[in-house]
Amino acid sequence: MSKKLFIETLGCAMNSRDSEHMIAQLTEKEGYEAISDFREADLILINTCSVREKPVSKLFSELGIFNKKKKPGAKIGVCGCTASHLGEEIIKRAPYVNFVLGARNVSKITEVLHKDKAVEIDINYDESEFAFDDFRTSPYKAFINISIGCDKACTYCIVPKTRGDEISIPDALIIREAERAVDSGAKEIFLLGQNVNNYGRRFSGEHEKVNFSELLRRLSKIEGLERLRFTSPHPFHMDDEFIEEFASNPKICKSMHMPLQSGSTKVLKDMKRGYSKEWFLNRVEKLRAECPQVSISTDIIVAFPGESDEDFEDSLDVMRQVRFNQIFSFKYSARPETEAEHFTNTVDEEVASDRLTALQSLNTEIVDEINATSLGKTYRVYFEELIKDYFVSGRSDNNIVIKVKGSDELLGEFRDVKITSIGRTILTGEVVA
Ligand code: SAH
Ligand code: SF4
Ligand code: F3S
DSSP states (O other): OOEEEEEEEOSSHHHHHHHHHHHHHHHHHHOEEEOSOGGGOSEEEEEEOOSSHHHHHHHHHHHHHHHHHSOTTOEEEEEEHHHHHHTHHHHHHSTTOOEEEETTOGGGHHHHTTSTTEEEOOTTOOOTTSOOOSOOSOSSEEEEEOEESOOOOOTTOOHHHHHOSOEEOOHHHHHHHHHHHHHTTOOEEEEEOTTGGGTTSOBSSSOOOOOHHHHHHHHTTSTTOOEEEEEOOOGGGOOHHHHHHHHHOTTBOSEEEOOOBOSOHHHHHHHTOSOOHHHHHHHHHHHHHHOTTOEEEEEEEEOOTTOOHHHHHHHHHHHHHHOOSEEEEEEOOOOTTSSGGGOOOOOOHHHHHHHHHHHHHHHHHHHHHHHHTTTTOEEEEEEEEEETTTEEEEEETTOOEEEEEOOGGGTTOEEEEEEEEOOSSOEEEEEOO
8 A cells, every 4th residue: 555645835836846846756766645634644744935934933833733643653844945944943843853855955855754853954955957757736737947046135035045046957958848748738837936037147067058038939949838937037137138038929928927025216225136116117118018918916025124104105106007917915024044134123013014904905906907907808718727616717828817617628728718707816707719
């Protein structure tokens, strides 16, 4: 009988891809089978995120529950970004944890599994020339890493400390991985990296200097590949070549994530983001001029240390000017080993909450107005998921989530869908062709 694996994945898409790789390695090399109830598992893995404080405290309470209710003899492993930054401390605080595996060391999962109390968290470890396994949780869409780590030093962010410096994965490896995914049925490829449009800055070995625009051109030649998406591009690296390639390449989906973080040039400087409010607005203008149908999403942090009422007003001003299609908004959370952790001009908790509420209600207003204009329009949808009440959902090219009544016959298929009713996060429609 096969051994059972339970894995919980927190955090971003890079963690999801790391989990897919660990599942594949444990299945192929160690005979595990993934299950959804941790109480029956022989191995419990938690793939953690430490980008904000909340998930870290959640980790220890969750580990306690795993330990209390797990099957006798079951092992517990802590992986991902919190593993990288807390390391041995995890075993000190939760001595029943069997091993700790950092976000930059996932290729070692089958090694640490057999070393009790192993702590493998080397952020200089080079996984860039190592092929990720082909196993994927979705057969329709393939996530592919194009770089590891991050070479920026945003003063609020812990990621460079958990994933190390940025190294690009050789384009030949990426293209082969994409070809295999398309051969096995995926029509959409989703490229992942902390700063995808900084691709090609540094490879670990001798490689042809391919930049992100060239990588996109090469990938889009793959026959059978219909859609190409990526996240996250960095506003600082949005040069004209990149925007023009984005706009003119028909396989690239017309939805762009542009993480603003703040609309205030002063706060952006304190965050060390490398661009100003004007540069950001200029890039949006260029993007919309080249590609009028583009939808734009963003990340915004409120109440960064020193953010005044006027600075916050600048964030709202950018929102009003750009009218983002989607916003991920966060209250600033001080993180260990970051520069901003030592900034003393912190913003009052109550002010922070009020700002988050104000920002989110402006966003709701804008998104409702944008969504209302979709009624009666027709979009080409790629269906990916069965959802409750006999609906199937998918995305338009410009990333609108749309559902229609239907069955699994629609999964992995493209259809033209006319929008018949509007919701805030999902639109409903009917297949017209
Ligand atoms: N490399 C990506 C971001 C990865 S982290 C980029 O630069 O866009 C995802 C998001 O988490 C960030 O965009 C930021 O908005 C948010 N974030 C990161 N650190 C944070 C912190 N200390 N407090 C609050 N939000 C944070
Ligand atoms: Fe963090 Fe900045 Fe790197 Fe994004 S670019 S991962 S926000 S340091
Ligand atoms: Fe991702 Fe969280 Fe790490 S956002 S890079 S899993 S800190």
